[in-house]
Amino acid sequence: MSLNLDDRQRAMLDAMGVTVWWPQQAAVLVPVAAASNAIDIEANKSIPVSQNAEIIEEKQPATPHKTVLPVQVAASARPPRVDSALATQTWPELQASVSQCQACSLCQTRKNTVFGVGQATLDPDAPPQVDWLIVGEAPGENEDLQGEPFVGQAGKLLDNMLRSLGLARHDRVYIANVLKCRPPGNRNPAPDEIAQCTPYLLRQIELLQPKIILAMGRFAINSLLAPTVPGVDNIPVGKLRGQVHRFGNTPVVVTYHPAYLLRNLPEKAKAWTDLCLAHETVTTAG
Ligand code: SF4
Numbered sequence: 001m002s003l004n005l006d007d008r009q010r011a012m013l014d015a016m017g018v019t020v021w022w023p024q025q026a027a028v029l030v031p032v033a034a035a036s037n038a039i040d041i042e043a044n045k046s047i048p049v050s051q052n053a054e055i056i057e058e059k060q061p062a063t064p065h066k067t068v069l070p071v072q073v074a075a076s077a078r079p080p081r082v083d084s085a086l087a088t089q090t091w092p093e094l095q096a097s098v099s100q101c102q103a104c105s106l107c108q109t110r111k112n113t114v115f116g117v118g119q120a121t122l123d124p125d126a127p128p129q130v131d132w133l134i135v136g137e138a139p140g141e142n143e144d145l146q147g148e149p150f151v152g153q154a155g156k157l158l159d160n161m162l163r164s165l166g167l168a169r170h171d172r173v174y175i176a177n178v179l180k181c182r183p184p185g186n187r188n189p190a191p192d193e194i195a196q197c198t199p200y201l202l203r204q205i206e207l208l209q210p211k212i213i214l215a216m217g218r219f220a221i222n223s224l225l226a227p228t229v230p231g232v233d234n235i236p237v238g239k240l241r242g243q244v245h246r247f248g249n250t251p252v253v254v255t256y257h258p259a260y261l262l263r264n265l266p267e268k269a270k271a272w273t274d275l276c277l278a279h280e281t282v283t284t285a286g
Contacts, residue, residue: 082199082202082203082206083199083202083203086199086200086202086203087203089203090125090126090207091121091125091126091127091128091207092124092125094115094200094203094204094207095115097200098113098115098180098200099113099115101113101180101181101197101200103196103197104181104192104193104196104197105193106179106181106182106183106184106193107181109181109182109184110139110144110181110182111144111145111182112139112144112145112146112147113147113180113181114139114143114144114147114148114149114177114180114181114182115147115176115180116149116174116175116176116177116204117148117149117150117169117170117174117175118130118169118170118173118174118175119170119171119172119173119174120170127204127207127208127209128174128208129172130172130173130174130208130210131172131173131210131211131212131282132167132172132173132174132210132211132212132213132214132278132282133173133174133175133176133204133205133208133210133212133213133214134158134173134174134175134176134213134214134216135175135176135177135178135201135213135214135215135216135220135223135224136149136150136175136176136177136178136216136217136220136257136258137177137178137179137189137216137217137218137219137220137257138177138178138179138181138182138183138189138219139177139179139180139181139182140152140154140182140186140259141182141186142155143177143182144181144182149175149176149177150169150175150258153262154257154258154259154261154262155258157258157261157262157268158175158216158258161271161272161275162275164272164275165275165276165279174204174208174210176201176204177201177220178194178197178198178201178219178220178223179193179194179197179219180197180200181197188219189219194219194223198223201223205247205250209250210250211250211251211281211282211285212250212251212252212253212278212281212282212285213247213250213251213252213253214252214253214254214255214274214275214278215252215253215254215255216254216255216256216257216258217237217256217257217259217260218233218237218257220254220257221237221240221254224245224247224252225240225245225247225252225254227247228245228246228247229245237254237255237256238270240254241254241255241270241273241274242273242274242277244277244281251278251281251285253274253275253277253278253281254274255270255271255274255275256270256271256274258271
């Protein structure tokens, strides 16, 4: 695999609770999913799973480095059409639309809208130039106060994981949520709120043209995969992992939401595997 993590990055993974078995010799990444048959990694008994890891490398001293592309591409489909009122908006116009939006009741309780955060732009009218778009669910309390997504403990975990891949939220990455306003009490987003807010996300994707979308958590997954995965809302996240889906022509990898990972520490290793799959997909696509 093209991931050549240095000692510092490995130490960061250790600190996150992501235990990795690092071979002493040449290594080959075991594919997360076969090209034609996406599988949950838990079901792959041939993979030597370490105590708390799904970042699995297999010693192959007799063969040269060889990457097995862990990519299964789901059927492509046209992305949902962007709301006609937003379809011609530039990045700053879209930001302004969100900041003034009153399309659902969340506008009454928000302190700030949370448009997103990421790579700075030299041209104020242009969208950020990014490889990655990370999509979460909705702002929480801290995000609502600061107007930025993923700023609490979940954000720190995400930042650490990105750093382990040589990325950062202000470097080739943009982070946004399905909802731009906080649901009171951090309750789940309501269907009508998602319906009203999703057009903003669709226009963000259209403008950003990311090389990969990482969908974190149930609501991001449902919003992005509904056009291509029938009945996606009834499919466990674990069954959707380990393969590359599509949003239009953009590859989508799904994973758990960092807030969920903080409550379910053993799942961190799975999320790391998902990030590796996304990284591999970007790298392979060039
Ligand atoms: S959540 Fe979205 S649709 Fe609702 S008020 Fe905020 S920006 Fe508008």
